Amino acid sequence: MNGFDLIRSAIGNSLRSKTRTVLTVIAIFIGAFTLTLTSGVGTGINDYIDSTLSSIGASDVMSVTKTPADAQNDGPVEYDPDSSTVESDRPAGGDIEAITSTDLDTLAAVPGVLSVEPAVSVRADFVQYDGGTRYQSAIGELVPGMSLELAAGEQPDASASDDQIAIPQSFVEPLGFADDADAIGKTLTIGITDAQGTQSTIDATIVGVSEPGLVGGTSAAPNTALLDALHQTQSVGLTEKAAQTYASATVRFDPDATDAQIATLKADLKAAGYDGVTVEDQIGSFKTVIDAIILVLNGFAVIALLAAGFGIVNTLLMSVQERTREIGLMKAMGMSGGRVFGLFTIEAVFIGFLGSAIGVVIGMLAGTLANSVLSGGLLSALPGLSLVAFDPVSLGVIVLTVMGIAFLAGTIPALRAARQDPITSLRYE
Amino acid sequence: MPVPILAARDVRKSYGRGPTRFDALKGVSLDIVEGESIAIVGKSGSGKSTLMHLLALLDQPSSGVVELNGRDAAGLRGSNLNTTRNQTFGFVFQQFFLTPGASVLDNVTLPLKIAGVRGAERRRRGMAALAQLELADKAKNKATDLSGGQKQRVVIARALVNDPSVIFADEPTGNLDTATGAVVEDILFDLNRSTGITLIIVTHDEELAARCDRRVYIRDGLVVDEATSAHHDAHRGHGAHAGAAEQPADGDGEVAA
Ligand SMILES: Nc1ncnc2c1ncn2[C@@H]1O[C@H](COP(=O)(O)OP(=O)(O)OP(=O)(O)O)[C@@H](O)[C@H]1O
Ligand SMILES: [Mg+2]
Secondary structure, eight states: OOHHHHHHHHHHHHTTSHHHHHHHHHHHHHHHHHHHHHHHHHHHHHHHHHHHHHHHBOTTEEEEEEOOGGGTOSSOOOOOTTOOEEOOOOTTTOSEEOBOHHHHHHHHHSTTOOEEEEEOOOOOSEEEETTOOOBOOOBOOOOTTBOOOEEEEOOOOTTOSSOEEEEEGGGHHHHTOSSHHHHTTOEEEEEEEOTTSOEEEEEEEEEEEEOOOSSSSSSBEEOHHHHHHHHHHHHTTSOHHHHTOBSEEEEEOOTTOOHHHHHHHHHHHHHTTEEEEEHHHHHHHHHHHHHHHHHHHHHHHHHHHHHHHHHHHHHHHHHHHHTHHHHHHHHHTTOOHHHHHHHHHHHHHHHHHHHHHHHHHHHHHHHHHHHHHHHHTTTTTSTTOOSOOOOHHHHHHHHHHHHHHHHHHHHHHHHHHHHOOHHHHHHOO | OOOOSEEEEEEEEEESOGGGOEEEEEEEEEEEOTTOEEEEEEOTTSSHHHHHHHHTTSSOOSEEEEEETTEEGGGOOHHHHHHHHHHHEEEEOSSOOOOTTSBHHHHHTHHHHHHTOOHHHHHHHHHHHHHHTTOGGGTTSBGGGSOHHHHHHHHHHHHHTTOOSEEEEESTTTTSOHHHHHHHHHHHHHHHHHHOOEEEEEESOHHHHHTSSEEEEEETTEEEEEEEOHHHHHHHIIIIIITTTTGGGSGGGGGGO
16 A cells, blocks of 8 residues: 555545544644643743843843852851942842942953943932822833833933933823823923932933833833932932942943853853843743743643543544454455554544644634733733734644654554454454 | 465464364365366365465464465565465455445455555556446445445455456355355356456355365365366366466456456
């Protein structure tokens, strides 16, 4: 029997007992459908993170902190009167060792580092427009090179000498603007308290309104001039040493650096006693969590598929049983055991293909439907996020995996059929 | 004496082991010459089918030798064995063994499909075999929709389609009424006469056996008697023995295709 006839016969055989085939196909369909949706959610969210990441830009900067001494050994750390700490407002970090101007020089000397800037962090008391209500607002640590997703206006100009700021979209109405465009060009008053407890205000021009997103969506983003002004005001009353300590520094490297080069840079920083984290690393940890969740969901779908695999074993064992005499006849007519094996495994693979192809197609339809429902409702706060996205490679992998499982399941009945003795089969009643 | 196309040399076959061991054949020797028609006759359970399966190389003897064209068939393995089964033998079983859902033509061309013959060629040869058995108009029908006699003719067409040199028929008329049975018998003997195809018929029907050139009687796994039809022998004298070698090259010989 040639390959073409073998495939045709196998497909013909699978359609002979329709009910049984349909039931098995449904079992596979359920698994493939689930797998399509779970992997679609994985793709969707990761795509969103990726696009957010690329819209942020800043792929050539690294945030550097001093490696805490206790990172190396678990025991208590001896007190060192020369090392100073920064009181940090980061919730998880606790006290971290401060970066001083000496550190900045050390960092600048690390090979691969193009420039070093201290990361200035300021805490404003309030923001206010035209004497209206005062609102609390975080002032973002806008990493140089980072780009905001803007609803109106433009990005604060880092090199401009006047004070500029971009406000989050959610502040537009409370501050008293008619709409996003109305806020552009208006003056925002920022209240800030210095180290001596004196409150003063600084005015800045609103140049942009930022969209809510995964990062930087809820804090106001100042340009360098404004940030420096705020920092200076905040540092009034501090000793020079205290004023010139920072929680972290921002290091720029070659934008064309490869992953390996970035890794080398991190290793060099580590050797010098610093931890370097790129924006991608920070967001990458989101992806790790999402990937883990998707993995667990996919695991459930695969379990469903394994159960469906036993369905295939059962279906084909029944059809081997039913076709005992036919198999005997074909063997008596000179069909080799290998071809008989092929006949049944191809049938299994075909059933697997049917179930998975239908599952993938319906899964895509359901995902598209879910997207259009969710983007208008639950997920409207995250524009640009389509919860379920499909990439042809992973859909192909799903179909191939299911066909592989079906093949494995098919080998059990196929081996039984291939080993059948023609005489015994012909005598079978 | 020409080399027999098939021969059994002291063939024994036992089933099972230990206390349940059963000797179905207890030392059978037999020569079958190309072009003859031979009946294997015996009561139920005497070992007729067992002997036929051994001669058709569907099973191996427990001891003894089955020879095909003078050579020990035990040497045939794997694809050689499959090719021999496919090209040299045609089978007509007591049950029809037709695939129910498939068309008459598909059933008939099954041996060609197994041989790997391409679709168009398969169709052509299948239709020729059906035409030979006057069933061409039923080619597209489902096999299940035919009468018993028609089914048996389909089975014969299937046995012939690969142009075999030997046809094995196990109780070919056992399922049919006398009149239909007679028609099927006529077809088989006509083929034997016109194309020189070797006919090996297993039966317990004395009348059918009487139409064969030779009868071998089996009881409890042993050959107890052999008889040669006087008039058949005279008739076949030229056909079977003198003409055995030339027969396949004969113009008529190709009609079976
Ligand atoms: N696989 C087997 N296991 C055990 N015994 C078997 C097996 N196959 C056949 N036999 C026995 O061998 C003997 C001969 O069987 P065989 O089928 O050759 O009989 P038969 O002459 O063809 O009979 P019938 O005319 O009824 O078809 C029987 O007694 C049968 O029970
Ligand atoms: Mg029998």
